[in-house]
Amino acid sequence: MPKPDPRPESIALLERLVAALAARGIVSEEEIAAKRAATERASPQIGARMVARAWIDPAFRALLLADGSRAASLFGADMRGQPPLGVLEDRPGLHHLVVCTLCSCYPRAVLGYPPAWYKSQAYRARAVRDPRRVLAEWGTVLPPDVQVRVVDSTAEYRWMVLPLRPAGTEGWEEAQLASLITAETLVGVRLPQPGPALPA
Amino acid sequence: MTPRFAPGQRVRVRPVWPEALGRLHLRTPHYLRGQAGVIERCLGRFPNPEDLAFRRPAAERDLYHVLFDQRAIWPEAAPGDTLLVEIFEHWLEAADAQA
Structure with a gap:
């Protein structure tokens, strides 16, 4: 029996979305981190x-x-x-x-x-x-x-x-x-x- | 491109409720439909959010800051108080057209 994934489904979904965007060259993890940092600074x-x-x-x-x-x-x-x-x-x-x-x-x-x-x-x-x-x-x-x-x-x-x-x-x-x-x-x-x- | 409406011009928000016919993304508050106001200034041209929201090609439209008398909208409002709202050109008509 596969081990149940402890993460909430929404986090898994977000990770798949980010991976798909990165694979298509739309946005990178680094760009998301920079944007998040700018938002936190404001x-x-x-x-x-x-x-x-x-x-x-x-x-x-x-x-x-x-x-x-x-x-x-x-x-x-x-x-x-x-x-x-x-x-x-x-x-x-x-x-x-x-x-x-x-x-x-x-x-x-x-x-x-x-x-x-x-x-x-x-x-x-x-x-x-x-x-x-x-x-x-x-x-x-x-x-x-x-x-x-x-x-x-x-x-x-x-x-x-x-x-x-x-x-x-x-x-x-x-x-x-x-x-x-x-x-x-x-x-x-x-x-x-x-x-x-x-x-x- | 010269904006259709000039500062000081009286306009009316079109008294239409297209959201009754289907799912739409509108940026024009319900409480202003049919209300008359005065153009404060044109804020520039922006892609129409009603199309952007559904990923359709979005033509740029003039966006206006329109000033309304609070009392015309809410009878209990204090005299002289006003309301300033961003309204896209395609939601506005010259107020005289409805008079």
């Missing part, structure tokens, strides 16, 4: 550094808004084969909130893996229909004269928010500014909060 820190730079460098800000993919590649994001990155500029009186109602499109190249809440059916359904209440649950209460612009990321681009630089951060260094930015602020559920100033 984290909200990349997006945070891009926002902090944009807050202090008008030329970089212009590039970020005009060509997010190029701006991201300058910060070490691997944009090969990635969807284009679009950047949504918050302005006084305008706040952006990103959701993907169809699936869970997320700017992974500059934010890393999407958090579970972003992929949840509750967020995807409610962010588009009841955005102010969703924001309030994150502690983000916006006055009525601030327009909430929900960006439903349904097609080719991946979107991140360029938030407004908070008051009280005058004279801060780039790294200090970047410490205010999280995945939550980069999709717009939270605003950057300066808190007590860090020692310079």
Whole structure:
């Protein structure tokens, strides 16, 4: 009697698929390993550094808004084969909130893996229909004269928010500014909060 | 190639439900079908995902960022709030055509 294979069937299937792709010269084990490493490296820190730079460098800000993919590649994001990155500029009186109602499109190249809440059916359904209440649950209460612009990321681009630089951060260094930015602020559920100033 | 629609132009998402007739891959949310909005800008040309998903030859189509008034879609929405969504050209028609 043949010994039963202890591996889950899905892993065996994946190995057969990878072997078949390699045999046809479509993708190699090395390319898959490199892609996996790039995905693991991506984290909200990349997006945070891009926002902090944009807050202090008008030329970089212009590039970020005009060509997010190029701006991201300058910060070490691997944009090969990635969807284009679009950047949504918050302005006084305008706040952006990103959701993907169809699936869970997320700017992974500059934010890393999407958090579970972003992929949840509750967020995807409610962010588009009841955005102010969703924001309030994150502690983000916006006055009525601030327009909430929900960006439903349904097609080719991946979107991140360029938030407004908070008051009280005058004279801060780039790294200090970047410490205010999280995945939550980069999709717009939270605003950057300066808190007590860090020692310079 | 010049995009068919210009920024500021009023458009309507076609009020059609082709998914009722068979299995399709669509990137146009249900809640926008038949809704009128304004072209924010053209985002470039992309292979039609409706064909790509089934490995058919996919012609490039213009993709637009279209701005909608939240209140026109959800009556309980706060006045002035908006919704910005990527919609392919073949899902859009000039809003006047339906008026």
